Amino acid sequence: MLILSGILSAIASILLILSAAFYLRHFQKTKRQRKLTPFELTLSIVIQLAYVLFAISLLIRVFFG
Secondary structure (H helix, E strand, O other), X not given: OHHHHHHHHHHHHXXXXXXHHHHHHHHHHHHHHOOOOHHHHHHHHHHXXXXXXXXXXXXXXXXXX
């Protein structure tokens, strides 16, 4: 059961990363056409920050875990 939980968690993480990537790409396309609304700009910054934090946690897990 613990293995199934780990697999489901990994699949969920991958889906969240992919969906955030597509959403960030959408914001970049929209930014070329018009100015982003404050909500879109905030969401874009949060997604980019989440990518940085995910990369840092992955590096910590690889080198120290």
